Amino acid sequence: MNGIKIIGIVLIVAGLLGGVLGGFSFTQETHKASVGPINLSVAEEKKVNVPLWASVAAVIAGIALVATGSKR
Template sequence: MNPVKIIGALLIVAGVLGLAFGGFSFTKETHKANIGPINLSVEEKESVNIPLWASIAAIAAGAGVLLIGAKKG
């Protein structure tokens, strides 16, 4: 399998995952204060939304790459 087909397949998978989940979240730890031996830290939960148009564009781009790779190969 050549690299062009792998890139196309990865784009399609990423687009489908974006459609299925719509985003992801993660926690970020920040240190707010260090007072002697006491460290105060805060964990913040951040979320990233993946737009619908970006998921559809990734699927279309992946299909296009696969079609172009099939015509050249």
């Protein structure tokens, strides 16, 4: 299996996950204040939306890479 096929498979999987899940979320911890031995921090959950057109484009590009990688 060459590198082009692997990249194509990764794009297909990422596109399918982006289409099904619609995005992903992560927690970002920021330190707001530090007073002596006391540290105050805030954890914010942020969500990143993946547009449907980007998911479809990733799947199509992945299929194209797998198809061209297998012709060699």
